[in-house]
Amino acid sequence: VTVFFTGLSGAGKSTIARVLLSKLLEIGDRTVTLLDGDIVRKHLSSELGFSRAHRDLNILRIGFVASEITKHGGIALCAPIAPYRETRRKVRAMVEAHGGFFEVYVSTSLATCEARDRKGLYAKARAGVIKEFTGISDPYEAPENAELVIDTSECTPLEAAQMIVTRLETEGFIR
Ligand code: ADX
DSSP states (O other): OEEEEEOOTTSSHHHHHHHHHHHHHHHOSSOEEEEEHHHHHHHTSTTOOSSHHHHHHHHHHHHHHHHHHHHTTOEEEEEOOOOOHHHHHHHHHHHHTTSOEEEEEEOOOHHHHHHHOTTSHHHHHHTTSSOSOBTTTBOOOOOSSOSEEEOTTSSOHHHHHHHHHHHHHHTTSOO
């Protein structure tokens, strides 16, 4: 199965994904691979920028790796922004050819993400230092049919990860 997080920068995708990773490793009957946005951009997509074409290429690479992991019986956790609906749909189709696709929309509002500004990027985007910044000067198309919607201003990362584990269990993706 692939768990695919999407949401704004600073929404909490990576934090939830890391907690989920350790929970799934505790359950322990499958390999679990985390494809975090920043990590993928460092190692797999280092030549790419943030144009629509480059973001799409980045997401399709993540989707391909996730589909291979899913095909071989592992669990892939993906945590990019993935701002475009059509591209997420393509990834879903790639993965569903081999197993389950569980989309988690981390819906934490722009106001909250910007107020947190953990990496200081929103301030730079507002100042125009960073161009094409998601939510400020670049689009984010919210999912309409995500398997789960989580707002991190309403729950802790641990609670969020537990919600996902429970759903993966009831839907038969993990024991
Ligand atoms: S995606 O759009 O291609 O899915 P991805 O998740 O890989 O984005 O990378 C997003 C991360 O890159 C952000 O969390 C942030 O740290 C950094 N970043 C740098 N420039 C931008 C930008 N213009 N828009 C969004 N994120 C950016």
